[in-house]
Amino acid sequence: MSKYACVDVGGTFTDAAILETSGDIRVFKAPTTPGDWTEGIINSLKIAAGHYNQTLAEFLGDISVSGGGFATHGSTIATNAIVEKKVGKIGVLCTKGFRDVFLFREGPNKNPFDMDLDYPEPFVPRYRTLPVEERINSEGGIETPLNEDDVRAGIKTLREYQVEAICVCYLWSTANEAHERRTAEIIRQEWPDVGVVLSCEVNPSSREYRRWVSAAIDASLRRLISTYATNLNERLAELGFKGKIGMLNASGGVMSAEEIVSKPLYTIDSGPAMAPVAGRNYAIGDVNDQNAVVLDMGGTTFDVSCVIKGHISVSREAVIGDEIPGISRVSVHSIGAGGGSIAWVDSGGMIRVGPTSAGSVPGPACYGRGGELPTVTDANLVLGYLNPDFFNDGMMKLSPERSTKAIREHIADKLNISVVEAAFAIWATVNVNMIAAIKDITIWQGIDPRSYTMVAGGGACGLHAIPLAEGLEMSRLLIPRTAGGLSAVGGIFTDTVSEYNSSCLANTRDFDHEKVNKVLKSLADKAMDFFERNNIAEPDRRVELYMEGHYPFQVWDLSVDITPFVDKDFKLDQDSVKLVEAAFHEEHERTFTIKEDANVECVYWRVKAIGANHVAGMIPEQEYHSENLIVSPAKRTGSRKIYFKKYNEAIVTPVFSGDNLVYGDVIQGPAIVEEPTTTIVVLPDYSIKVTKYNNYLIEGLKTRASEQ
Amino acid sequence: MAKIESYLMSVISSRLYSIGLEMTNTLMRTARSQLMSVCHDLSTAICDRNGEVLSLAESIPVHCANMGLTVKPCFEHPEGIKEGDMFLNNSPYRGNTHHADYTYIAPVFFGGELLFFAVTKGHQADIGNSIPSTYHSNAHDLYEEGAIDWPCIKIQKEYKDVPDIIAIAKARIRVPEVWYGDHLACVGSARTGERRLIELCEDYGAELLKDFSDAYQEYGSKRIQEEIRKFPEGHWEYDIKSDAIEGMVDEINIHIGCDIKPSEGKIIIDLRDNRDSVPCGLNMCEATVRGSAITGILNRLPSDVPGNEGAMNHIEVLMREGCVVGKSKMPYSSSLATTNLADRLISGVQALMNQVTSERGMAEGGAVQCPAVSVISGKDWRKGYQPYVNQIFLGMTGGPGVNGHDGWITYQYPCTGGALNWNSVEVLEQQYPVLIVEEEMLPDSVGAGAFDSAPSCKFVMTPRGEAMTCAYSCDGIDNPPKGAVGGLDGHRAAAWKYSLPEGEGSRADLPPFAQPEIKVGEAIVSESSSGGGYGDPKKRDPQLVCRRVREGWITPEFAERVYGVAIDMSGEEYKVIEDKTAELRSGR
Structure with missing residues (x-):
């Protein structure tokens, strides 16, 4: 039977999500193998093959190559290379007088009272950032012509340094590309073998730092990503895979390896970008909600993202290492809170959790791998929420004694409270930290989460989801069975996506139709080329068009979907400009609660070319077994003593195995549901329902009592 | 924290943090003033029933440790404090920072009892000064400065605007629509805080929250005492000087005395031995003296000490009424009370601490505000000769050498500690008719040390089409920031202009505190000062x-x-x- 696969290479685990044509979907985990990522990928696939009783060759041979087929991504690879400064060696030619754009950036974020830190070095060393006399002004006029002698001298120097690629970064190349284009010509004449990357091509946005650093990152990743993709493809082919790999991109889509190798910048951070794709599918499928807050809590980090009216929210503010390339990326807010986060008591006697994590090595105290500090996982174990004998599908045993010892020594004794009280305080503290993180992302996007569905993913989320939903006053909580591998699952459902953009300044008051329509036409052409290159069938093609702009004197741009306002030739006429303006006012009001009676400066135009993926439709609804409150002990796998604040003591609580539960089953809390890659704590006074797509739903949550 | 369960300390303090965040966000996203919406020159705080700061959202240093001072005058209002009131205090003579910072204060009642204050402060775009700038360094007094002084008055009663107040403001401020928009933004922010705090009261009840407030102040107190106990006991002194304003005031020396009493968990900063107020806009005021002195100490402590009064009260700041670094007195102007001398005072206190400890050692930070952070004004011929006036933030570096690290490059002001954004050249050129000719570091301009300061930045700008006025107050030309522990002094600031066709050889120096008009074909040059180096450069x-x-x-x-x-x-x-x-x- 043919299968769909997606592999997500995370910091700790490599997850393989496998969907069979029957609609059965499962997640398999293997440790990530830094250095040779392919190893971990293959190991996760081996585990999967074992589950289906196939050899690896048979299993790989079954993986469908249609609709994206085998998807993987290079996120960890690209991001790690940047963070560890192991990218390719490049040189830059830039406008004279502006060599320090890479140093100043936009003023890196800093806590004003924290002086105990180093200022980040520029992405490209200054000695390989060479000045060229030239200057274009904001309207695209030439203030100073290109000094070709400077260009030639620069090439000569960079050739001595044997750089892999030359990146050309001039001011206002978005308004007039002539100088960058001419420079590229000269480079090709003088040194045909070197790579050339122009800032007006990679991310043509009119903020010089973001545009320049985008180009520099892209140039420095090309060789790395192409080598990685080629190797992976070859290794998998040797093992029996018949297709070609796809790679996930930061905007939440998949691209062919060839596409992404030509713009590797977009592989950055593509892993977390997939969680909301899965979240959106679950929220729409199971509760018919287009609005969702998607959580992913793993061993070290807690990621939050949002789906608004069926659209995954994107942002340009993502920080990669020390840089903000300003590419549109799925907006994911991340804090250091996970099972491995370490709890401690500060000098004022307050319990704190994180940001330090015990990671997987040495890991929480209960792992028995040498970790002696108490973590969130230890608190969950002491409270009885985790089963010491059934962790990661029973592959690992946990030691409650070690957890108790760690919490006693480092928390309880210092505060003169009981171990259970201390464990509860750790649990409650990490919960409020996560609530604050969710508020952070929702408040800043102008979202009121109360009317949203919470989709809780990640191995550790089921232990905390109910108090999170309560603290945010969200009344509907969905926990997928595959919560443990949300990103990998998202990769299966994702569409084939590529984005193209262009800067072109136009004011809605005296709109330059000719200029803008020319830009829109060129973007549309790029989208069509993309569809052709990737053999995407006519009915599956969809194009979305966005305008980014601001009110006069505003500095930050807001993105508006203007797809409905262009005609079939991608043109904006007099009336449609009014509609664009109205849509901007509306979006401004939604995001910022106010709108102004002003014209709009349109700055940036972006097209998203989407090849639809029909995989989600393959998952059938489950057979309905009528609403069925489980009272008989038949479906229980056991019981254990578990602490709940409501009773202020540990009480005997039933435990259920997810395998026994079917659509329509309802379990009354307090209870525990154990799935291979996640555990759900159902607090007293709540009940959990199995949904038509075989996930877990909790409704009618109480509001505003986060200390449950 | 005897009365409050451990987990509730986390839960409620985190709720307060999120409330502060929501207040900040409401203000930033709805404010018209670029200083608030872009540069984050704003702060929010939650005060307890006594007007003492309980929780402070991440804010800029010069707004720290003084929000309580701004709130306290509410208790003296002749009508008393009533539910639905909204106080406005911008008076440096009544506990606020300077006239440009409007502080909106919403009292929070629950069951008829006053439990909290929700406080929002932000730098306005215009405040009715006699010149189109919210800073007026050369004003001889308040009357020449020209700002409206709101001495903690009620701008709303029963949740409604007091129309007379609004009318007065609209009549006096250059951009009344922008001002009113910012008024709504500030009211929105403070009222959001009020609403959320009432919800908190509904969840936990007044008694528990009063206990929490007390326990949380006590928590802050314990945290800072732990830190102060690590210092030795003793008395130390330090002097730091700022440049003269030609023809108005001489150099101003700030003398700082400091006593540390570890056994009592106390630090006392004494600023009483300083000259009287001066006839220009540089005078500091009670709030900024307290904020700056405490910031100098906080820069030497772990950055997660809570910003509440329980902690801050352990740093006592002694000052004198009518002193240039003390409580300002009418009619002396405190137009620049948050910058310039404030920046020098922060630098002085943090550098004084080098005599006490080498832990987090720091030299003096860069002196401010060179022409790269001018308020620029003129007309934009590209937009139908529309007038513009706004402060820009480029080309000022300033991070001092720190024990263990070279200076932070985009530190900008000691009073903002690197929290402000740095403008994009292209965004600036699109919004204003200017061309930036150069923005690069100056070679050999670091304050050298075992740990260098950030280098100075050279910034060159020319107007396009029409002349432009650049208002700045450039300290650090005569008195460059000093190095510490054997580190060398920083680079001197400079302000000059030249004719573009003739080149830099046609250099003409500009006065340090001025608002010169720069003509088409001329370029203004700003060289920021650099901070001092830390430690012996021979040991680098x-x-x-x-x-x-x-x-x-x-x-x-x-x-x-x-x-x-x-x-x-x-x-x-x-x-x-x-x-x-x-x-x-x-x-x-």
């Missing part, structure tokens, strides 16, 4: 010196002369010449 890691030479921050001559490091520059990778370096360093 030679590899780091080598890297800075390779990167062009310093010349090989500077490396030899100042650090005693000789560099081999023959290959792509520069190398330290070990034996020559040893020789240079031994023969000092």
Whole structure:
């Protein structure tokens, strides 16, 4: 039977999500193998093959190559290379007088009272950032012509340094590309073998730092990503895979390896970008909600993202290492809170959790791998929420004694409270930290989460989801069975996506139709080329068009979907400009609660070319077994003593195995549901329902009592 | 914290944090003033029933430790404090920072009892000054400064605007629509805080929250006492000087006395031995003296000490009424009370602490505000000669050398500590009719030390089409920031202009505190001062010196002369010449 696969290479685990044509979907985990990522990928696939009783060759041979087929991504690879400064060696030619754009950036974020830190070095060393006399002004006029002698001298120097690629970064190349284009010509004449990357091509946005650093990152990743993709493809082919790999991109889509190798910048951070794709599918499928807050809590980090009216929210503010390339990326807010986060008591006697994590090595105290500090996982174990004998599908045993010892020594004794009280305080503290993180992302996007569905993913989320939903006053909580591998699952459902953009300044008051329509036409052409290159069938093609702009004197741009306002030739006429303006006012009001009676400066135009993926439709609804409150002990796998604040003591609580539960089953809390890659704590006074797509739903949550 | 369960401390303090965040966000996203919406020149706080700061959202240093002072005058209002009131205090004579910072204060009642205050402060776009700038360095007094002084009055009662107040403001402020928009934004922010705090009361009840407030103040108190106990006992002094304003005031020396009493968990900063107020806009006021002195200490403590009064009250700041670094008195102007002398005071206190401890050691930060952070004004011929006036934030570096780290490059002001954004050249050129000619660091301009300061920045700008006025107050030309523990002084600031066709040879120096008109064909040049270096430059890691030479921050001559490091520059990778370096360093 043919299968769909997606592999997500995370910091700790490599997850393989496998969907069979029957609609059965499962997640398999293997440790990530830094250095040779392919190893971990293959190991996760081996585990999967074992589950289906196939050899690896048979299993790989079954993986469908249609609709994206085998998807993987290079996120960890690209991001790690940047963070560890192991990218390719490049040189830059830039406008004279502006060599320090890479140093100043936009003023890196800093806590004003924290002086105990180093200022980040520029992405490209200054000695390989060479000045060229030239200057274009904001309207695209030439203030100073290109000094070709400077260009030639620069090439000569960079050739001595044997750089892999030359990146050309001039001011206002978005308004007039002539100088960058001419420079590229000269480079090709003088040194045909070197790579050339122009800032007006990679991310043509009119903020010089973001545009320049985008180009520099892209140039420095090309060789790395192409080598990685080629190797992976070859290794998998040797093992029996018949297709070609796809790679996930930061905007939440998949691209062919060839596409992404030509713009590797977009592989950055593509892993977390997939969680909301899965979240959106679950929220729409199971509760018919287009609005969702998607959580992913793993061993070290807690990621939050949002789906608004069926659209995954994107942002340009993502920080990669020390840089903000300003590419549109799925907006994911991340804090250091996970099972491995370490709890401690500060000098004022307050319990704190994180940001330090015990990671997987040495890991929480209960792992028995040498970790002696108490973590969130230890608190969950002491409270009885985790089963010491059934962790990661029973592959690992946990030691409650070690957890108790760690919490006693480092928390309880210092505060003169009981171990259970201390464990509860750790649990409650990490919960409020996560609530604050969710508020952070929702408040800043102008979202009121109360009317949203919470989709809780990640191995550790089921232990905390109910108090999170309560603290945010969200009344509907969905926990997928595959919560443990949300990103990998998202990769299966994702569409084939590529984005193209262009800067072109136009004011809605005296709109330059000719200029803008020319830009829109060129973007549309790029989208069509993309569809052709990737053999995407006519009915599956969809194009979305966005305008980014601001009110006069505003500095930050807001993105508006203007797809409905262009005609079939991608043109904006007099009336449609009014509609664009109205849509901007509306979006401004939604995001910022106010709108102004002003014209709009349109700055940036972006097209998203989407090849639809029909995989989600393959998952059938489950057979309905009528609403069925489980009272008989038949479906229980056991019981254990578990602490709940409501009773202020540990009480005997039933435990259920997810395998026994079917659509329509309802379990009354307090209870525990154990799935291979996640555990759900159902607090007293709540009940959990199995949904038509075989996930877990909790409704009618109480509001505003986060200390449950 | 005897009365409050451990987990509730986390739960409620986190709720307060999120409330502060929501207040900040409401203000930032709805404010018209660029200083708030872009540059984050705003702060929010939650005060307890006594008007003492309980929780402070991440805010800029000069707004820390003084929000309580701004709130306290509410208790003296002749009508008393009533539910639905909204106080406005912008008076540096009544506990606020300076006239440009409007502080909106919403009292929070629950069951008829006053439990909290929700407080929002933000830098306005215009405040009715006599010149189109919210800073007026050359104003002889309040009347010449021209701002409206709101001495903690009620701008709303029963949740409605007091129309007379609104009418007065609209009549006096240059951009009434922008002002009213910012008024709504500030009211929205403070009322959001009020609403959320009432919800908190509904969840936990008044009694528990009163206990929590007390316990949380006590928590802050314990945290800071733990830190103060690590210092030795003793008395220390330090002096720091700011430049003269030609023809108005001489150099101003700030004398700082400091007593640390570890056994009592107390630090006392004494600023009483300083000159009287001066007839210009530089006078500090009670709030900024307290905020700046405490910031100087906080810069030397772990950055997660809570910003509440329970902690801050352990740093006592002694000051005198009618003193240039004290409580300001009518009619002296405090137009620049949050910058300039405030920045010097922060630098002075943090540098004084070098005599106490080398932990988090710091030299003096850069002096401010060179022309790269001017308020620029003029007309934009590209937009139908529309007038513009706004402050820009580029080309000012300033991070001092720190024990263990070189200076933070985009530090900008000691009073903002690197929290402000740095403008994009292209965004600036699109919004204003200017062309930036250059924005690069100046070679050999670091305050050298074992740990260097950030280098100075040279910033050159020319108007396009029409002349432009640049208002700035450039300290640090005569008195460059001092190094610490053997580190050298920083680079001097400069302000000059030249004719573009004639080149930099036509240099003409500009006055340090001024608002010159720059004509088409002229360029204004700003050289920011750099902070002081920390530690002996001869002890700087030679590899780091080598890297800075390779990167062009310093010349090989500077490396030899100042650090005693000789560099081999023959290959792509520069190398330290070990034996020559040893020789240079031994023969000092």
